[in-house]
Amino acid sequence: MKKSQGQVLLGISIVTRASVLAILIGLALNLKYLNWKNGYNLSRLVGLAAGEWWKLFYEIYDGFFSMFGDPLTIAQSNAGMTWSIRIMGVPFTDPIAFLSVLLKNHHIEVGFGLGLIIPLTLSLTFGRVFCSYVCPASLLFFSTSRLRRFLLKFFYFPDVQMSRGSAYGVLCGGLVLSYIFTHGVWTHILPYFAIGQTIFHAIGFGTLSSCFVVILGFVLADLLLGNNFTCKYLCPTGQLLGFIGSKSVVSIKRDAADCIDSCNACTVVCHLSVNPKVDETKNCSLCGECLIACPTKCLSIGVRP
Ligand code: SF4
Ligand code: SF4
Ligand code: SF4
Numbered sequence: 001m002k003k004s005q006g007q008v009l010l011g012i013s014i015v016t017r018a019s020v021l022a023i024l025i026g027l028a029l030n031l032k033y034l035n036w037k038n039g040y041n042l043s044r045l046v047g048l049a050a051g052e053w054w055k056l057f058y059e060i061y062d063g064f065f066s067m068f069g070d071p072l073t074i075a076q077s078n079a080g081m082t083w084s085i086r087i088m089g090v091p092f093t094d095p096i097a098f099l100s101v102l103l104k105n106h107h108i109e110v111g112f113g114l115g116l117i118i119p120l121t122l123s124l125t126f127g128r129v130f131c132s133y134v135c136p137a138s139l140l141f142f143s144t145s146r147l148r149r150f151l152l153k154f155f156y157f158p159d160v161q162m163s164r165g166s167a168y169g170v171l172c173g174g175l176v177l178s179y180i181f182t183h184g185v186w187t188h189i190l191p192y193f194a195i196g197q198t199i200f201h202a203i204g205f206g207t208l209s210s211c212f213v214v215i216l217g218f219v220l221a222d223l224l225l226g227n228n229f230t231c232k233y234l235c236p237t238g239q240l241l242g243f244i245g246s247k248s249v250v251s252i253k254r255d256a257a258d259c260i261d262s263c264n265a266c267t268v269v270c271h272l273s274v275n276p277k278v279d280e281t282k283n284c285s286l287c288g289e290c291l292i293a294c295p296t297k298c299l300s301i302g303v304r305p
Contacts, residue, residue, distance in 0.1 A: 005300060006291025013132045013287055017139040024136060024196055027081060028203035033061040034075045082136075082196035083186070084115055091115030095244075096171070096190060096237055100178045120244065127245030131231060131238050131272070132285035137191035140215070141231060144222045145271055151223070160225045162233040164283075171236035188214050190237060191230055228271040238272075242283035251281040251304045252290070258298035266290035266299060 003011070036046050036058055043062065047055030065071035077089040085092045093115030102108055122129055131138055148157065170189065177185045187193045187209075194211035201209035218230045231238050254276055266276040269292075274284045276299055291299045 004291060004297065006288035006294075009286060009288030009301065010292065014139070014142075016133045017136060017142075020134055021136045021139065021199075023085075023087070024082070024199050025203065027078065027085065028200045029057070029061070030075055030078050031200075031204055033058060034072075034079075037062075037072055037075060081200050082190075082193050083183075084112060090118075092118055094190075094193075094237070095119060095240055096174070096186065097183070099171075100175060100183050100186065103175055104179050104183065119241075123241045123245040123248070125245075125249045126286060127248035127251060127281070128238060128242040128272070128283055128285040129245070130241050130285075132287040135192050135237075136195050137215075137218070137235075138231065140195070140219065141191075141222055141228055142271075144219050145227050148223050148227060157224055157226075159227070160229065164233065164239060166233045167236045167239035170234055171240070174236065187211050191215065191218050191235055192237075194218075231271070232273055238283075246282040247304070248281075249303060250286070250301065252276050252284050252286065253300050253302055253305070254279055255298040255300075258296040260296060263295060265293040265295060269293040 032054075036050075036054075040046050040049065043055050043059045046058040061075070062071050065074040068074045077086060079086050083094055083097045091111050091114055093112055095116065098108065098113070098116055101112065119130065151157070174186060174189045177189075187197045188211060191214075194214045197211040198209045198215060201207050201211075218234070221229045221234070226232070252274075259277065264277065267274075267290075269289050270276070271287070271289065272283050272285060274280050274282070274290075276284075276290050281304070286301055288301070291297070291301070
């Protein structure tokens with residue numbers, strides 16, 4: 001059976017988010033490789049220091065990077081965590097990281113600033129698309145919302161509504177804290193930083209990061225307080241990207257002639273509380289779920305009229 005546009009988008013979004021998680025794991029392993037490359041530069045020594053499995057891992061990374069040039073140089077061109085990443089030398093900088101560094105350090109390094117180009121271009125073109133196609137935390141919240149939906153059949157959980165502006169309050173609070181203390185406070189504020197840190201600590205140091213507790217807190221908030229509570233009301237990145245992409249080139253569109261007055265399916269299903277029924281597009285992450293839910297298939301995604 002031919003897949004609808006919504007099903008295709010949902011499938012792609014699951015694959016891309018899983019790929020981002022894999023990249024984060026790869027970067028954490030990359031750091032481990034770099035440490036051993038600088039420290040030992042010999043797989044036999046890695047085997048003696050860390051065991052046969054890590055020796056095998058070192059040899060695989062060494063062999064893989066050798067295909068592209070000097071392994072050390074290639075490994076160094078793939079570095080960082082969610083805050084600021086370089087993949088094959090291409091920088092990606094988180095907009096919140098940019099604001100935080102600018103406020104505290106009063107200057108921005110060129111490479112760090114250039115890393116904003118891709119995230120901003122994505123938002124200006126596709127809106128809040130980062131949330132459904134890139135953010136590693138959203139895959140967790142996506143699963144939590146399914147669990148909440150299932151549990152609601154047996155238990156009562158409230159659906160707490162707050163102002164979307166509360167996320168800007170979190171942004172201001174985070175900027176003040178990072179100014180007073182360190183940029184590291186963001187790892188306990190932003191869900192995807194928390195996930196990145198947890199992966200980094202687990203693989204890099206074999207320890208459980210305190211960020212894991214933060215992630216549990218966000219999951220509980222989503223489960224007990226409301227569907228995608230964290231993304232709607234707490235995460236400043238989502239709000240910021242929604243604002244930047246509020247007039248994005250590509251957006252969700254509705255064919256009013258086929259829309260049913262008594263229907264509300266698109267609004268009910270939207271995990272970010274966007275209302276396509278009244279042609280609202282701000283904060284839409286192009287996830288495709290409302291396209292699947294629409295009984296007349298009058299919703300589509302395309303270039304904004
Ligand atoms: S709102 Fe924040 S945590 Fe949620 S998907 Fe977007 S960036 Fe990720
Ligand atoms: S309106 Fe909501 S459900 Fe529809 S594509 Fe946008 S974010 Fe997804
Ligand atoms: S789901 Fe489709 S038919 Fe129903 S209100 Fe939304 S756009 Fe209209």
